[in-house]
Amino acid sequence: MAEPNDTDSSTRALELLKSRYGFDQFRFQQAHIVQTLIDGGDAMVLMPTGGGKSICYQIPAMIRDGVGIVISPLIALMQDQVDALNTMGIRASYINSSQSSSVRREVEQKMLNAELDLVYVAPERLNTTEFIQLLERTTIALFAIDEAHCVSQWGHDFRSDYLQLRLLHETFPRVPRIALTATADKRTREEIVQQLGLQSARVFIHSFDRPNIFYRLSEGQNNRERLWQFVQQHHAGDAGIVYCLSRKQVEAVADWLSRKGRTALPYHAGLDSTQRALNQQRFLAEDGVIIVATIAFGMGIDKPDVRFVAHLTLPKTIEAYYQETGRAGRDGLTANAWLAYGLQDVISLRQMNQQSEANETFKRSLHQKLEAMLGLCEQITCRRQTLLAYFGESLPQACGFCDNCIEPPHTWDATEAARKALSCVYRTGQRFGVNYVIDVLTGKPHERILRNHHDAISTWNIGNDLSVNQWRSLFRQLLVYGYLESDIDQYGGLKLTPRAKPLLRGEESLSLREMTAARKKSRSEKNKANLEVVDQPLFDALRALRKSLADENSVPPFVIFHDKTLREMVAEQPHDLAGMAQINGVGEQKLDRFGAAFLSVIATHRAELEQQSLISS
Ligand code: ADP
Ligand code: ZN
Numbered sequence: 179m180a181e182p183n184d185t186d187s188s189t190r191a192l193e194l195l196k197s198r199y200g201f202d203q204f205r206f207q208q209a210h211i212v213q214t215l216i217d218g219g220d221a222m223v224l225m226p227t228g229g230g231k232s233i234c235y236q237i238p239a240m241i242r243d244g245v246g247i248v249i250s251p252l253i254a255l256m257q258d259q260v261d262a263l264n265t266m267g268i269r270a271s272y273i274n275s276s277q278s279s280s281v282r283r284e285v286e287q288k289m290l291n292a293e294l295d296l297v298y299v300a301p302e303r304l305n306t307t308e309f310i311q312l313l314e315r316t317t318i319a320l321f322a323i324d325e326a327h328c329v330s331q332w333g334h335d336f337r338s339d340y341l342q343l344r345l346l347h348e349t350f351p352r353v354p355r356i357a358l359t360a361t362a363d364k365r366t367r368e369e370i371v372q373q374l375g376l377q378s379a380r381v382f383i384h385s386f387d388r389p390n391i392f393y394r395l396s397e398g399q400n401n402r403e404r405l406w407q408f409v410q411q412h413h414a415g416d417a418g419i420v421y422c423l424s425r426k427q428v429e430a431v432a433d434w435l436s437r438k439g440r441t442a443l444p445y446h447a448g449l450d451s452t453q454r455a456l457n458q459q460r461f462l463a464e465d466g467v468i469i470v471a472t473i474a475f476g477m478g479i480d481k482p483d484v485r486f487v488a489h490l491t492l493p494k495t496i497e498a499y500y501q502e503t504g505r506a507g508r509d510g511l512t513a514n515a516w517l518a519y520g521l522q523d524v525i526s527l528r529q530m531n532q533q534s535e536a537n538e539t540f541k542r543s544l545h546q547k548l549e550a551m552l553g554l555c556e557q558i559t560c561r562r563q564t565l566l567a568y569f570g571e572s573l574p575q576a577c578g579f580c581d582n583c584i585e586p587p588h589t590w591d592a593t594e595a596a597r598k599a600l601s602c603v604y605r606t607g608q609r610f611g612v613n614y615v616i617d618v619l620t621g622k623p624h625e626r627i628l629r630n631h632h633d634a635i636s637t638w639n640i641g642n643d644l645s646v647n648q649w650r651s652l653f654r655q656l657l658v659y660g661y662l663e664s665d666i667d668q669y670g671g672l673k674l675t676p677r678a679k680p681l682l683r684g685e686e687s688l689s690l691r692e693m694t695a696a697r698k699k700s701r702s703e704k705n706k707a708n709l710e711v712v713d714q715p716l717f718d719a720l721r722a723l724r725k726s727l728a729d730e731n732s733v734p735p736f737v738i739f740h741d742k743t744l745r746e747m748v749a750e751q752p753h754d755l756a757g758m759a760q761i762n763g764v765g766e767q768k769l770d771r772f773g774a775a776f777l778s779v780i781a782t783h784r785a786e787l788e789q790q791s792l793i794s795s
Contacts, residue, residue: 244317
């Protein structure tokens with residue numbers, strides 16, 4: 179076959195985008211990436227979650243001769259991914275250890291016969307001679323290396339099998355490769371390029387901004403109760419993820435949300451794998467499920483309508499925070515990223531880093547990353563600007579869609595209080611934890627204090643102008659800003675750092691964030707964070723139809739249509755198949771299979787409305 183020229187292939191790519199996916203236009207750099215691969219070049223793609231990475235290799239795999247081989251570590255998701263593609267009329271399959279050998283042989287035969295456009299495989303499969311021999315007999319359209327950051331030891335999901343992927347290029351030098359990831363700081367990127375030998379690949383870095391995500395980060399107490407307030411107010415029927423620090427906390431929070439009446443399922447490494455898979459499956463398949471999880475959950479979770487991601491624990495790095503919150507709102511509709519943390523989180527994360535077995539350089543980098551995360555929590559200006567700056571992008575103006583933008587935090591002159599706090603730490607000998615020091619400041623004459631004669635020092639009982647909670651907030655911020663550190667050899671006793679000196683001597687002043695928990699929620703946030711639905715009954719009816727079609731076809735509902743597509747149906751209310759074809763997300767195959775059913779629900783709904791208006795007029 180002759181090489182297609184650019185215009186032909188780009189027309190063909192657009193046709194496929196419309197007929198298979200039901201989309202009118204490529205987004206961002208998709209068209210360029212697709213073209214690069216069609217032309218046989220390599221690409222390295224950095225796009226946030228939800229940016230639309232998969233189309234970048236799926237369409238070239240359909241256009242180029244042969245089968246596109248997709249390497250993905252997420253075996254549990256392959257079935258769903260393949261189902262979704264088949265539903266759109268794309269010839270895809272997968273090979274992994276969950277299959278019987280006869281099923282696998284069938285897929286292999288189809289590969290050899292060029293009856294497939296895409297085959298998903300796990301990285302370890304490429305290390306077997308058997309599979310390489312199969313590939314040698316197959317016409318390969320391209321290699322797509324998904325979650326490419328797994329090749330980096332500096333990154334957070336390192337997998338040794340990924341290191342072998344470099345050999346692909348040596349064995350199949352003429353097959354174009356595309357490496358994709360949603361999470362990589364500069365250093366991880368460099369490592370991907372180097373490890374995979376992608377030096378001559380075109381690099382596509384898409385903006386990391388996720389404009390539909392509203393960020394709120396706050397410290398305080400009773401975080402579980404605050405979580406409930408948030409979920410109840412903004413996400414009564416929505417799907418979401420709640421991240422916790424430990425398995426124990428996961429179990430407790432899931433249990434608690436369930437008792438409040440929500441479907442909340444735990445997910446952590448301590449559950450047996452069947453239970454985990456089942457919970458993940460329910461999260462994908464049912465509407466409005468909350469998954470309560472440790473960070474083990476989420477990589478590659480392809481659910482477009484996750485409406486909120488909540489953290490009851492402090493992520494260790496901004497990368498982790500951004501990746502986890504990035505699982506919200508992949509459909510582009512408004513979603514919330516909500517984080518609540520406390521003093522103890524700051525102390526335990528710092529200690530974990532200090533105690534880690536890693537070498538000094540690595541520890542220092544952990545430390546810097548954590549400090550950057552804390553900086554984000556404590557800052558009083560636009561969150562998005564800071565987040566994007568962290569990934570090397572600049573946002574010239576404040577975003578207007580984060581907590582600090584819509585309700586600028588109140589600050590107060592904390593110089594005097596900080597001096598009292600620091601000097602009390604000093605006078606009690608830099609051996610005690612936060613609670614003890616606060617007890618001295620507020621004059622609680624308990625036995626230990628009396629025994630230590632700390633009721634006789636100059637900082638005894640000088641702190642009654644602030645509440646205990648305010649003192650805790652102050653101490654946390656003094657820790658975050660590095661005026662104090664907690665000494666692990668001293669069981670978490672607080673110590674002054676060199677930074678404390680100028681403040682104590684009165685050479686510096688300190689302005690701090692007021693505790694957020696005390697402030698009221700503004701109305702604009704509420705409005706913005708709630709999703710607008712023009713006609714709820716119709717939306718519900720379409721959702722119900724979607725659910726029954728999903729069950730019938732044994733796929734998750736979003737494989738049938740995304741929320742966004744249903745909303746567009748509500749807004750447009752098409753009369754016929756031609757009108758239906760205009761809705762985003764309705765491709766030819768889906769139009770054939772589901773178009774009529776959805777049209778009939780819309781028609782019934784319209785008839786009912788007319789009926790009602792006749793009666794009431
Ligand atoms: P990623 O793998 O980058 O997280 P996906 O490939 O799953 O993202 O795409 C995210 C969502 O965006 C999907 O719902 C997908 O259908 C949608 N999408 C991708 N490309 C386009 C496009 N060109 N137009 C409209 N929607 C798109
Ligand atoms: Zn902002």
